[in-house]
Amino acid sequence: MKRIALLGMPNTGKSTLFNRISGASARVGNWPGITVDLLSAKILLGGHIAELIDLPGIYDLHGFSEDEQVVRHFLTNNPFDLLIVLLNSTQIERQLSLLLQLKKLGVPIVLVLNMADEARRAGITIDTENLAAALALPVISISAKYGEGLPKALTTAAHILNEQKATTNPKSINLLLQEESLIEREMEDLIQKHVQIPATLTDYTTDKIDRILLHKWLGLPxxxxxxxxxxxxxxxxxxxxxxxxxxxxxxxxxxxxxxxxxxxxxxxxxxxxxxxxxxxxxxxxxxxxxxxxxxxxxxxxxxxxxxxxxxxxxxxxxxxxxxxxxxxxxxxxxxxxxxxxxxxxxxxxxxxxxxxxxxxxxxxxxxxxxxxxxxxxxxxxxxxxxxxxxxxxxxxxxxxxxxxxxxxxxxxxxxxFILELPPYRFPTPRQIVxxxxxxxxxxxxxxxxxxxxxxxxxxxxxxxxxxxxxxxxxxxxxxxxxxxxxxxxxxxxxxxxxxxxxxxxxxxxxxxxxxxxxxxxxxxxxxxxxxxxxxxxxxxxxxxxxxxxxxxxxxxxxxxxxxxxxxxxxxxxxxxxxxxxxxxxxxxxxxxxxxx
Amino acid sequence: MQPLSQLATGQQAVISAIEAEESLFHRLSALGFRVGKPLSIMRRASFNGPLQVRLGTTDVILRASEASHIKINPI
Incomplete structure (x- = not known):
């Protein structure tokens, strides 16, 4: 059975995407090399049954938190056929670093840019075609919340799986993981050429709500x-x-x-x-x-x-x-x-x-x-x-x-104590149900x-x-x-x-x-x-x-x-x-x- | 050059240095704190609570003690 790992930063809508693809068939299970249970689901993809594994959300492949170790141990202990990397389109200028770190591992990757709807509202335009060419891997824009772009992402994944002959080699990933390289420079170069971001990004709705809910004295009451x-x-x-x-x-x-x-x-x-x-x-x-x-x-x-x-x-x-x-x-x-x-x-x-x-x-x-x-x-x-x-x-x-x-x-x-403050989002009825x-x-x-x-x-x-x-x-x-x-x-x-x-x-x-x-x-x-x-x-x-x-x-x-x-x-x-x-x-x- | 913790709320500044040990440095850089990036403080929580910092498209909350490791130049 083909095996697909889903990876992304926290707050990218990874579990929303996982739930959308897997429906309600997910189960938890043990994996070699790691002590915590991971959620996985069997899905039908391109005429074959494939196993989709939901890895914990991480900021950095080389980080020091337990989740980051879990991901490293998974990648270096379990062969897989495809990595779906999920990034948040509205924060692509900083999240791309994770993709570049993963790309260095030489594994087959599909880059999925989530929250296309929010990015549009924020005035961010991503030239996915040229970005894909520059990265030499498929880039697909989706909205996991509304399901937009999802069929295309799955077809692309199925296509790669069918072409793919061998699974990844955990040993070589282990060696490559040890090499930190010029990721930062590569990232800035890519962003400068292919992404346009307005100088000051202001999500007015979130700011307005925050002005009330984070009020100095009234916030807590x-x-x-x-x-x-x-x-x-x-x-x-x-x-x-x-x-x-x-x-x-x-x-x-x-x-x-x-x-x-x-x-x-x-x-x-x-x-x-x-x-x-x-x-x-x-x-x-x-x-x-x-x-x-x-x-x-x-x-x-x-x-x-x-x-x-x-x-x-x-x-x-x-x-x-x-x-x-x-x-x-x-x-x-x-x-x-x-x-x-x-x-x-x-x-x-x-x-x-x-x-x-x-x-x-x-x-x-x-x-x-x-x-x-x-x-x-x-x-x-x-x-x-x-x-x-x-x-x-x-x-x-x-x-x-x-x-x-x-x-x-x-x-x-x-x-x-350092924490990201995500914009307010309202879950869809489907997510709630x-x-x-x-x-x-x-x-x-x-x-x-x-x-x-x-x-x-x-x-x-x-x-x-x-x-x-x-x-x-x-x-x-x-x-x-x-x-x-x-x-x-x-x-x-x-x-x-x-x-x-x-x-x-x-x-x-x-x-x-x-x-x-x-x-x-x-x-x-x-x-x-x-x-x-x-x-x-x-x-x-x-x-x-x-x-x-x-x-x-x-x-x-x-x-x-x-x-x-x-x-x-x-x-x-x-x-x-x-x-x-x-x-x-x-x-x-x-x-x-x-x-x- | 002054620590981020002393920047006035609403004032724009540019990061000039990050003076932190390795794991904190890693964390900060993964969240987008890099030399040369502009930022501003949106608000401070009461009772000397954390700062809400806006860095490009990302909002981050951090304590003043962590913010003092980030040196900035107001603009």
């Missing part, structure tokens, strides 16, 4: 107000959808599944309905909110606003030994901690990376959000609900800041792996040994609850919640699924059962513990992989568990002492 409004939007739209889905799931149970299992043995009926179905239905009811959440997050991410947040927050973050990028990672962690931790690769100083990785797990991710929405709906009035949820987000930031302040002396660093679909796929994937297994295990623990009443103290689950009693009683967490917490260690999605199984109920019945058993102080203590203790096994594994240190992983687990207990203890005992 506006950022938080914008975030608050987006969350309001998610819950206003998502709430009714969630109720509707819960109603449908309940209907499926009562009108289809219960008659279906009416004749089967009691234990099978229990396992299928009270175990697996209740567990999954309770979790599945949150899918609409999670999808909306990711749609909104990806819109904010792609818009360029997050880099502005880094600009606004950097001074504050510097006081905690972090930088503006760390703040962006925290915000990304609100979606899922795993990609946020992987995102720390852009930092080159190890202490800075470790400190950021220690902080991210306190970021209130979408899986924990499900638990909170559920508990809040069960125990708080609609009037108090937004305040409680908001206080949990505040708590999330406070624990992150506290961790950074306490550990910043252990992880001292002098990482330079594709992203949303990937998140749903990811959720279903987790659901099939963790949640089903988790709820079956919880069902077994709460129903055996079979000679005692289900979910009573005599069952295995009850015994585990009693065992952890001395630690969890002082923070107001009862035995049922304790079981859910233990399973939450694997993935937070299991927590409410586990509660559904433990109580053998779903939806409103489950909520009122829990509300009858614990008061709001206990619920808040449970939520604080859930927020702060280790997010999930995937996050732990990612911390281990990215830090390459088992000791650091244990530090992260121990610190978050300890902090969770202390915060819950102080809250619970404090509230009780005050008479609540």
């Amino acid at each position: 506006m950022f938080f107000a914008a975030m608050f409004l987006l969350f309001q939007f998610i819950f206003t739209v998502g709430g009714p959808l969630q109720d509707g889905l819960a109603w449908v799931l309940d209907l499926v149970r009562s009108s289809m599944l219960e008659p279906l299992f009416s004749t089967s043995p009691e234990w099978l009926k229990g396992l299928m309905l009270d175990g697996i179905y209740n567990g999954i239905a309770t979790v599945a009811a949150f899918v609409p909110i999670i999808v909306l959440f990711f749609l909104v997050m990806s819109m904010v991410e792609d818009s360029g606003y997050l880099s502005r947040a880094a600009f606004l927050m950097d001074a504050l973050m510097a006081k905690m030994g972090l930088d503006g990028r760390g703040f962006v990672m925290m915000l990304m962690g609100f979606g899922c901690n795993v990609p946020a931790i992987m995102g720390t690769r852009i930092m080159r100083s190890r202490p800075m990376r470790l400190l950021t990785m220690l902080v991210i797990p306190f970021s209130l991710c979408s899986a924990r959000l499900q638990v909170f929405i559920f508990m809040i709906a069960a125990l708080f009035s609609t009037k108090h609900a937004p305040i409680v949820l908001f206080s949990l987000y505040v708590m999330s930031f406070l624990t992150m800041f506290l961790t950074a302040v306490l550990f910043q002396n252990q992880y001292k660093n002098s990482e330079p 594709l992203r949303g679909w990937q998140e749903v796929k990811h959720f279903l994937n987790r659901a099939s792996k963790f949640i089903i297994l988790g709820v079956i295990l919880v069902w077994l623990l709460t129903n055996f040994p079979s000679n005692v009443a289900p979910a009573s103290v005599g069952t295995y689950a009850g015994q585990i609850g009693v065992f952890f009693g001395p630690i969890l009683d002082p923070i107001g967490i009862n035995h049922e919640l304790a079981i859910a917490l233990i399973f939450g260690f694997v993935a937070k999605e299991i927590v409410i699924g586990a509660l559904a199984v433990i109580y053998g109920m779903q939806g409103d019945a489950l909520m009122s059962q829990i509300a009858g058993q614990i008061d709001w102080v206990q619920a808040m203590s449970f939520m604080l513990f859930t927020l702060i203790y280790t997010p999930c096994l995937s996050t732990i594994a990612t911390i281990r992989n990215e830090s390459k240190s088992t000791a650091f992983m244990w530090l992260s687990i121990a610190w978050s568990l300890g902090l969770a207990w202390i915060v819950s203890f102080v809250f619970y005992q404090g509230a009780r002492a005050l008479g609540y």
